[in-house]
Amino acid sequence: MGALSHIRVLDLTRVxxxxxxxxxxxxxxADVIKIERPEVGDDTRHWGPPYLKTAAGADxxxxxxxxxxxxxxxxxxxxxxxxxxxxxxRELAAQSDVVLExxxxxxxxxxxxxxxxxxxxxxxxxxxxxxxxxxxxPYAQRxxxxxxxxxxxxxxxxxxxxxxxxxxxxxxxxxxxxxxMTGMYSTIAVLTALTHRDRTGEGQYIxxxxxxxxxxxxxxxxxxxxxxxxxPVRWGNAHPNIVPYQTFQTSDxxxxxxxxxxxxxxxxxxVGGQPELADDERFATNPARVRQREVLVPILAEMVxxxxxxxxxxxxEAAGVPCGPINDLGEVFENEQVVARxxxxxxxxxxxxxxxxxxxxxxxxxxxxxALTHPPLLGxxxxxxxxxxxxxxxATLAALRAKSVI
Numbered sequence: 001m002g003a004l005s006h007i008r009v010l011d012l013t014r015v016x017x018x019x020x021x022x023x024x025x026x027x028x029x030a031d032v033i034k035i036e037r038p039e040v041g042d043d044t045r046h047w048g049p050p051y052l053k054t055a056a057g058a059d060x061x062x063x064x065x066x067x068x069x070x071x072x073x074x075x076x077x078x079x080x081x082x083x084x085x086x087x088x089x090r091e092l093a094a095q096s097d098v099v100l101e102x103x104x105x106x107x108x109x110x111x112x113x114x115x116x117x118x119x120x121x122x123x124x125x126x127x128x129x130x131x132x133x134x135x136x137x138p139y140a141q142r143x144x145x146x147x148x149x150x151x152x153x154x155x156x157x158x159x160x161x162x163x164x165x166x167x168x169x170x171x172x173x174x175x176x177x178x179x180x181m182t183g184m185y186s187t188i189a190v191l192t193a194l195t196h197r198d199r200t201g202e203g204q205y206i207x208x209x210x211x212x213x214x215x216x217x218x219x220x221x222x223x224x225x226x227x228x229x230x231x232p233v234r235w236g237n238a239h240p241n242i243v244p245y246q247t248f249q250t251s252d253x254x255x256x257x258x259x260x261x262x263x264x265x266x267x268x269x270x271v272g273g274q275p276e277l278a279d280d281e282r283f284a285t286n287p288a289r290v291r292q293r294e295v296l297v298p299i300l301a302e303m304v305x306x307x308x309x310x311x312x313x314x315x316x317e318a319a320g321v322p323c324g325p326i327n328d329l330g331e332v333f334e335n336e337q338v339v340a341r342x343x344x345x346x347x348x349x350x351x352x353x354x355x356x357x358x359x360x361x362x363x364x365x366x367x368x369x370x371a372l373t374h375p376p377l378l379g380x381x382x383x384x385x386x387x388x389x390x391x392x393x394x395a396t397l398a399a400l401r402a403k404s405v406i
Contacts, residue, residue, distance in 0.1 A: 002029015020183025
């Protein structure tokens with residue numbers, strides 16, 4: 001019994017931002033009913049390879065992308081473009097606490113599935129819409145994509161190697177951060193709305209936008225600009241105010257060195273066999289090192305290349321200099337700390353094999369999140385939910401199947 005096991009979520013979202021929110025709620029026990037298009041399903045089911053493999057090593061039709069955001073849910077296939085499908089959604093909404101959707105602005109209104117319509121059948125409903133640009137403003141009708149929002153929202157202006165350097169220019173993140181953070185903010189909003197409902201009996205509408213979230217999450221970079229009027233620039237893996245605080249290439253890989261004070265700098269160059277650098281007035285203090293970074297960093301880069309990655313990490317950790325490796329994901333999942341924390345989970349899958357996932361990273365003593373069930377097959381729970389939740393009999397189900405409604 002999870003902390004949210006009394007909550008039912010009707011999930012009309014697909015791809016990542018909405019499903020990420022729904023999966024987080026499901027991890028805490030919410031009954032999440034994922035509505036998908038018959039025969040096609042969530043777009044991400046087809047975003048492969050790679051695909052989940054069977055116990056015999058053959059590809060299934062479940063793309064790894066889809067698997068990342070849909071565990072602990074139940075899948076129902078419904079064609080919401082049909083009157084019968086719309087009736088099913090309204091009946092499920094009446095039995096739900098939360099509706100999540102990420103359709104274009106106004107698209108669900110023509111089906112009678114917008115907030116105003118569903119509020120009539122469930123007055124205390126929490127209804128969360130996730131779009132690229134929100135329900136208002138001149139961009140409201142535009143489709144929103146994470147990559148575009150990373151650019152529009154300023155993230156790419158501060159991410160990537162410095163202009164004029166090899167490889168310089170704007171860079172997106174390696175994962176869809178605008179989508180993921182919108183999913184997390186949406187989770188917070190839903191939980192807040194549920195708490196308010198439990199205290200007052202009132203439902204409410206939530207308007208979430210990828211662009212809003214992307215701008216908000218720039219945190220201190222926003223404050224730097226608002227305080228100074230000067231837009232921050234890209235610094236790659238370096239720091240604008242601290243030197244050396246960046247990546248270095250060793251003889252067999254890359255490491256991060258994060259020198260936070262002059263004492264740590266002295267220890268760093270002592271480990272590297274060049275203690276004289278700490279006494280050089282050009283480099284003795286952080287302000288001096290910042291001014292002389294173009295001179296100092298090539299010297300340090302040559303020093304670091306003389307030893308291997310693990311040699312450096314072991315020596316710097318022993319000396320108390322903050323450092324770390326740059327791991328690929330193979331190294332991440334073999335890392336002793338990651339293994340000790342149990343971040344990988346293996347769940348049984350109907351294919352006969354197992355699906356390897358990453359657990360929810362929240363740790364709690366009383367009501368921890370759990371990974372209990374595999375990301376559902378397309379329509380895996382259609383019959384059971386329509387029969388058990390809505391009371392449909394076999395004749396009704398057969399008629400809906402014959403009309404391709406489900």
